[in-house]
Amino acid sequence: MSEENPNPRHVGIILDGNGRWARARGLKRSEGHKAGGEALDRLLDQFLDLRIPYISLYAFSTENWKRPKMEIQAIWSLMREFFSSRLERCLEKGIRVHASGDLSRLPAVNRKLILEVIEKTEHNRNLTANFCVNYGSQDEILIAATKVLHRRLDLAKKDKKKAAALISKSELEKELFTYPLPPVDLMVRPGGEQRLSNFLLWQSAYAELYFTDTLWPDFNKRNLMTALKWFKSRPRKFGGLLESQD
Numbered sequence: 001m002s003e004e005n006p007n008p009r010h011v012g013i014i015l016d017g018n019g020r021w022a023r024a025r026g027l028k029r030s031e032g033h034k035a036g037g038e039a040l041d042r043l044l045d046q047f048l049d050l051r052i053p054y055i056s057l058y059a060f061s062t063e064n065w066k067r068p069k070m071e072i073q074a075i076w077s078l079m080r081e082f083f084s085s086r087l088e089r090c091l092e093k094g095i096r097v098h099a100s101g102d103l104s105r106l107p108a109v110n111r112k113l114i115l116e117v118i119e120k121t122e123h124n125r126n127l128t129a130n131f132c133v134n135y136g137s138q139d140e141i142l143i144a145a146t147k148v149l150h151r152r153l154d155l156a157k158k159d160k161k162k163a164a165a166l167i168s169k170s171e172l173e174k175e176l177f178t179y180p181l182p183p184v185d186l187m188v189r190p191g192g193e194q195r196l197s198n199f200l201l202w203q204s205a206y207a208e209l210y211f212t213d214t215l216w217p218d219f220n221k222r223n224l225m226t227a228l229k230w231f232k233s234r235p236r237k238f239g240g241l242l243e244s245q246d
Contacts, residue, residue, distance in 0.1 A: 004233070005231060005232045005234065006232075007050060007051075007231075008052060008185030008186040008228070008231055009052070009185055010053075010055070010056065010181060010185050010203075011047075011052060011054070011056070011184070011185065011186045011187075012056040012058070012186070012199065012207065013043075013055065013057055013188045013190075014187075014188070014191075014197060014199055015036055015058055015059065015190075015216045016191030016192075016193060016215075016216055017032075017190055017192070017214075017215030017216040017218075018032035018033045018035065018036040018215070018216055018217060019032050020032070020215055021035060021216070021217045021218065022035070029071050029074070030071065030074035030078070032217060033075055033078050036216050037078055037081075037082050038217070039216055039217050039218070039219050040057065040082075041086075042221070043055075043224065044093075044095065044127065044129060046224055047127055048093060048094075048095070050228075053128060054128045054130065054181055054182060055127065055128070055129055056100070056130040056132060056178070056184065056200060056203075057129065057130065057131055057132060058132050058197075058199045059079070059132055059133050059135075060075060060079075060132075060134055060135070061132075061134075061136055061197065061198065061199070062101075062102075062134055062135065062136035062198075063136065063198070076107050076110050079133075080109065080110055083097075083113050083114060084113060087117055087120065087121075090117070090121050090129075091124070093126060093127075094124040094125060094126030094127065095121060096121045096122060096123075096124035096125065096126075096127065096128045096129070097114075097117045097118050097121045097128075097129055097131065098128055098129070098130040098178075098181065099114050099118060099131050099132075099133055099177075100130055100132045100135050100140070100177035100178050101132050101133045101134040101136075102135075102143075103115070103133065103134065105134050106133065106134060114131070128181065130181060132177075135177065135199070136198045137196075137198045137199055137200055138198055138201070140176055140177050140178075140202070141172075141201070141202055144172050144173075144175035144176050145167070145172065145175075147175045148167050148171055148172060148175060152167075173202075176203070178200070178203055181203070183205065183206065184200055184204045184207040185208065186207060186208050186210060186227065186228075186231045187199075187200070187204050187207045187209050187210065188210045188212070188227050189209070189212070190212050190214050190215060190218075190219045190223070191212075191213070191216060192211075192212075192213040192215075193211070194211045206238050208230075208231050208234045208236070210227045210230055212226075212227070
């Protein structure tokens with residue numbers, strides 16, 4: 001029997017169930033997103049306590065633009081409140097903020113605030129919180145591949161042989177929104193759905209996938225510890241064999 005896995009180094013979380021949580025209580029969907037932000041507050045403290053160094057959060061996908069305009073505006077408002085009110089806390093606790101996604105489409109005030117928080121927390125090392133905003137993994141991979149292709153076209157003017165070489169894994173990864181974060185070890189999806197929904201597809205190639213019916217605003221320390229216990233029980237082979245199977 002293999003030894004128990006240590007805690008994951010990088011955890012991805014799909015923040016699902018805010019709207020259903022609100023609807024079940026007769027509240028506006030915006031209240032569900034607010035409760036989701038409070039759940040995130042608690043989770044960041046728990047990750048710090050557990051010394052898990054990286055967390056990626058699916059905050060707003062490229063597909064979320066299809067939602068009602070009022071809901072999107074409420075999300076931007078809550079996001080501004082979240083980042084502006086938590087900056088001092090991030091600095092005190094050593095939380096570094098990273099953002100993945102095309103920020104150009106965000107409201108200017110949101111984009112400016114996120115970039116400001118990223119700059120002010122860039123030297124923090126206790127926890128990296130990667131907020132995936134206007135993010136879609138397929139778009140991310142296409143954008144990264146396009147950047148590499150443009151660089152290769154420039155290189156072809158000087159060295160056609162090198163330009164024609166296969167694109168390497170590391171070459172592509174350096175152009176991903178998440179660079180230089182490590183691969184995802186554990187992907188958690190609350191809310192009952194069992195799919196990745198275009199989230200960190202490249203980064204989750206060998207991630208363990210954990211699904212729970214608990215809605216995101218109700219996700220607490222007990223739920224997190226259950227997910228981590230499950231992760232530790234998983235035989236992680238990465239395409240090979242366990243020693244006991246040699």
